Amino acid sequence: MAPWTTESPESLGTYFNKHPRYLLYKDLMTKALTTVDEAVRARIYWLIQFMSATDVPWIPLWANYQQAYLVAQKNVKGIVLDLTMEPHLELLYKG
Numbered sequence: 001m002a003p004w005t006t007e008s009p010e011s012l013g014t015y016f017n018k019h020p021r022y023l024l025y026k027d028l029m030t031k032a033l034t035t036v037d038e039a040v041r042a043r044i045y046w047l048i049q050f051m052s053a054t055d056v057p058w059i060p061l062w063a064n065y066q067q068a069y070l071v072a073q074k075n076v077k078g079i080v081l082d083l084t085m086e087p088h089l090e091l092l093y094k095g
Helices: 022-034 038-055
Strands: 058-063 068-072
Touching: 022 038
Parallel strands: none
Antiparallel strands: 058 068
């Protein structure tokens, strides 16, 4: 989860850098990565996933040369992945 939330520079796929709750995501991710209690860590990751599902319109989950997955809220339309597996952000709209 960290590459898509707090670790990578924005140009490499971190979509939360400019989100109003970015510092909260960063704090939660730090706690998850440093917590040894597996139950607590699982709860923190669940919270990050829940927040992500409500805070952002789409999140790329995985992409390689053969496949790509993208999850979006129901009202996000215009999702297109071309042969490079890159989403075309300019085509996204709320429907």
